[in-house]
Amino acid sequence: MNKVRTLKGLTTLGIILLAAAGVTLILLSLNNKLDYFYSPKDLQNIEAPKGNFKLGGMVLENSIEVQGIVTTFILTDYESSIKVNFTGVTPDLFKENSGAVVYGYLDSNEFIAYELYAKHDENYMPPTIVKEE
Amino acid sequence: MIGELANFLLVLSLSLFLGSTLLGLSARKTASIRILLVPIFTNANLLLLFSFALLVYLAVTDDFSIRYIASHSNSALPIFYKISAIWSAHEGSMFLWVSLLGIWSLLFIRNNYKKDLFNTDILTLLSLILFLFSAFLIFTSNPLERILPITPTNGADINPILQDPGLAIHPPMLYMGYVGFVIPFAGAVANLTSGSTGNWVTSVKSWTISAWAFLTAGIGLGSAWAYYELGWGGYWFWDPVENIALLPWLCGTALVHSMTVSSKTSDLKSWSNFLAILVFVLSLFGAFIVRSGIIDSVHSFASDPTRGLYLLSMIASISLFSFSLFAIKGINYSKKVTLLGSKESFIYINNILLMTAIFSVLIGVLYPLIYEASLNSRISVGPPFYNTIFGPMVLIAGLFIGSSIEAQWQRPFQLAKLINPIISVVITFAVIFVLYLVKGIIFSALELLSLIGGSFILISYMLSLLITENKKRIINSGSIIAHLGLGILLMGVALNSNLSYEETIAVEINSPKQTARNVILLHNIKETEGPNFSSIVAEVEVNPGPNAVNLFPEKRRYITRGQVTSETAIYSNLYRDIYLNLGELNDQNQWILRLQLNYFISFIWGGVMLMVLGILIFLRRANNESA
Numbered sequence: 001m002n003k004v005r006t007l008k009g010l011t012t013l014g015i016i017l018l019a020a021a022g023v024t025l026i027l028l029s030l031n032n033k034l035d036y037f038y039s040p041k042d043l044q045n046i047e048a049p050k051g052n053f054k055l056g057g058m059v060l061e062n063s064i065e066v067q068g069i070v071t072t073f074i075l076t077d078y079e080s081s082i083k084v085n086f087t088g089v090t091p092d093l094f095k096e097n098s099g100a101v102v103y104g105y106l107d108s109n110e111f112i113a114y115e116l117y118a119k120h121d122e123n124y125m126p127p128t129i130v131k132e133e
Numbered sequence: 134m135i136g137e138l139a140n141f142l143l144v145l146s147l148s149l150f151l152g153s154t155l156l157g158l159s160a161r162k163t164a165s166i167r168i169l170l171v172p173i174f175t176n177a178n179l180l181l182l183f184s185f186a187l188l189v190y191l192a193v194t195d196d197f198s199i200r201y202i203a204s205h206s207n208s209a210l211p212i213f214y215k216i217s218a219i220w221s222a223h224e225g226s227m228f229l230w231v232s233l234l235g236i237w238s239l240l241f242i243r244n245n246y247k248k249d250l251f252n253t254d255i256l257t258l259l260s261l262i263l264f265l266f267s268a269f270l271i272f273t274s275n276p277l278e279r280i281l282p283i284t285p286t287n288g289a290d291i292n293p294i295l296q297d298p299g300l301a302i303h304p305p306m307l308y309m310g311y312v313g314f315v316i317p318f319a320g321a322v323a324n325l326t327s328g329s330t331g332n333w334v335t336s337v338k339s340w341t342i343s344a345w346a347f348l349t350a351g352i353g354l355g356s357a358w359a360y361y362e363l364g365w366g367g368y369w370f371w372d373p374v375e376n377i378a379l380l381p382w383l384c385g386t387a388l389v390h391s392m393t394v395s396s397k398t399s400d401l402k403s404w405s406n407f408l409a410i411l412v413f414v415l416s417l418f419g420a421f422i423v424r425s426g427i428i429d430s431v432h433s434f435a436s437d438p439t440r441g442l443y444l445l446s447m448i449a450s451i452s453l454f455s456f457s458l459f460a461i462k463g464i465n466y467s468k469k470v471t472l473l474g475s476k477e478s479f480i481y482i483n484n485i486l487l488m489t490a491i492f493s494v495l496i497g498v499l500y501p502l503i504y505e506a507s508l509n510s511r512i513s514v515g516p517p518f519y520n521t522i523f524g525p526m527v528l529i530a531g532l533f534i535g536s537s538i539e540a541q542w543q544r545p546f547q548l549a550k551l552i553n554p555i556i557s558v559v560i561t562f563a564v565i566f567v568l569y570l571v572k573g574i575i576f577s578a579l580e581l582l583s584l585i586g587g588s589f590i591l592i593s594y595m596l597s598l599l600i601t602e603n604k605k606r607i608i609n610s611g612s613i614i615a616h617l618g619l620g621i622l623l624m625g626v627a628l629n630s631n632l633s634y635e636e637t638i639a640v641e642i643n644s645p646k647q648t649a650r651n652v653i654l655l656h657n658i659k660e661t662e663g664p665n666f667s668s669i670v671a672e673v674e675v676n677p678g679p680n681a682v683n684l685f686p687e688k689r690r691y692i693t694r695g696q697v698t699s700e701t702a703i704y705s706n707l708y709r710d711i712y713l714n715l716g717e718l719n720d721q722n723q724w725i726l727r728l729q730l731n732y733f734i735s736f737i738w739g740g741v742m743l744m745v746l747g748i749l750i751f752l753r754r755a756n757n758e759s760a
Contacts, residue, residue: 016433017593023492024487026493026496026522027496029518029522030496030497030500030518031522033514033515033517033521034500034504034512034513034514034518035512035513035514035515035520036510036511036512037511037512037513038511054513065720066717066718066719066720066725067638067640067719067721067722068371068719068721069638069639069719069725071717087637088716088727089364089714089717089725089726089727090638090716090717091364092364092688092695092696092697092698092699093696103537119296127286
């Protein structure tokens with residue numbers, strides 16, 4: 001009986017250790033693959049992140065220009081603004097005075113976006129802005 | 134008038150659900166009450182469904198005094214979309230959700246009610262859940278609310294992006310899957326409360342498989358809709374809203390496999406019990422994430438913190454109750470020894486892998502919340518995380534699935550059975566090597582994992598089917614078709630990721646443009662009128678000559694909302710889609726076009742269809758067995 005108990009205890013311990021190791025591995029892999037999410041104002045206050053990150057805000061009125069296949073516009077949270085450079089076809093809901101999220105990197109004072117998202121809902125405001133109101 | 138009637142019926146059904154919950158609880162002591170239960174429960178559900186039918190009627194007849202219909206429908210809409218507008222936003226979606234819950238519960242109780250204690254507990258539990266969700270519907274999100282005294286003359290219309298047959302069918306399918314898991318949940322919990330010795334797994338197994346089939350089809354349809362309607366050219370984005378649909382699917386998959394073991398060998402009963410609780414809790418969790426808007430998603434849904442709080446407390450109490458019950462009563466240690474290489478041992482591995490997958494996705498979904506709360510900085514977890522986790526997992530899964538085909542219940546591993554898997558590995562590597570030599574195709578590590586996993590399943594199943602003399606023994610056709618579907622899906626994913634290609638260009642009308650791989654000629658831009666939109670259509674010829682493909686991508690402006698949507702033009706054959714999007718006119722008077730060559734998309738859809746087909750065949754077998 002005691003032997004069975006010891007065996008059960010050891011098995012449970014083994015399972016817990018294995019699970020802990022698994023969780024650690026997952027969390028480690030997670031930390032290398034996070035995308036940070038900022039608003040234009042954040043970029044004033046913190047050190048500019050290296051590598052890719054997400055940036056959310058509103059598209060400033062009269063700021064969209066399309067040259068060739070490159071679209072440039074100004075993304076703002078009504079406190080700070082930043083010029084964004086995007087190559088490709090813009091989503092249907094991308095328009096002035098409407099929310100947009102871009103993914104890419106900072107090159108001197110411009111944001112080079114690989115990806116550009118506009119939200120489904122026209123009433124949408126990026127949460128970063130809503131929160132501060 | 135009809136609106137008030139619908140509202141009244143809904144409130145009436147709410148009180149009947151409360152009644153049958155309370156009666157059900159007292160029926161545990163006073164057996165004579167039990168005869169009342171089924172009629173009350175049946176009528177409560179019928180009232181609920183009748184109320185939903187009235188809302189459909191109101192939507193079809195354009196009653197814009199109903200606030201929900203006024204803000205989500207329009208008299209110019211085709212009837213089909215007037216109906217689907219009901220589930221285009223929060224209130225109506227919740228009503229559909231609760232109604233489908235009612236349909237599942239009613240069907241199950243009508244089919245299974247024998248006067249034993251076990252089913253009384255199931256009925257009580259279903260009543261309680263229906264009561265809670267009807268209350269949520271009526272008090273926080275009533276779709277039948279009126280606009281009085283001045284009613285609008287017309288409605289604000291449904292979001293054009295949702296005016297699509299794919300999106301009209303996708304949510305009901307998905308919800309059927311989510312709420313269908315209430316049956317195994319109720320069965321598992323009732324099994325714990327009544328301490329029933331009867332095999333609860335047999336009585337809910339085919340219901341679980343049906344819900345799983347709906348969920349699989351629902352996710353597949355959603356993915357297909359995103360592919361052709363959203364115009365990104367992808368089919369899966371690891372967005373939170375997709376992930377929370379994947380969670381119950383993974384858990385449902387684990388549950389059906391575990392139930393198969395429980396009904397064949399009477400092992401894993403506690404485990405099936407646990408999974409049956411988990412799968413429904415994960416479905417509810419999904420509803421909470423979507424409806425509360427707590428996680429920033431590319432899909433956006435109307436959100437409201439009060440609703441989120443109500444849902445969260447409901448889910449918390451349901452899971453706390455059921456998991457504590459399980460912890461107290463549900464755990465039985467089996468003293469049986471599992472033979473290595475037996476069919477059940479393979480299913481144990483399947484369950485371990487699926488649990489790992491569930492855990493990883495859950496972490497990916499919740500991590501941004503935890504991170505924001507603790508470090509006050511916003512992050513998102515994207516595809517790289519999920520791909521790294523799922524890559525190795527699908528390879529391991531593929532290797533085990535491929536090796537498991539000839540395994541038998543409670544029989545040990547036989548060395549001779551390894552021949553097919555070994556041949557399959559050799560063939561797989563040979564094919565990949567030939568692809569490299571002939572076509573110069575180099576796969577990334579992640580693509581290789583998925584490709585090898587998929588082709589291993591495919592080849593070893595094919596070999597077993599061709600070679601084995603005793604075909605009858607191994608042919609459980611449903612399971613084979615579903616696993617073949619998975620194999621094809623995995624190969625499709627890898628090949629698509631490796632071969633797909635896209636280019637964006639700006640062109641003037643009638644001046645052919647040579648790109649890296651294609652010649653694109655924009656013939657014309659035409660303006661046309663649709664029933665409730667005006668549109669511009671581009672006539673584009675890709676690679677003029679004998680193999681030319683003509684495509685007509687479109688941009689529509691919907692009149693009521695003034696919203697613009699793009700209609701992608703797709704030319705498909707078995708191995709490749711030519712996928713063309715029309716962009717904006719740029720400042721130099723050129724049109725921007727995006728051309729994608731998406732390879733082996735048909736493998737992905739075909740794989741999902743085979744999985745659904747396999748599950749349905751498997752369901753028929755399970756039905757025959759339990760009958």
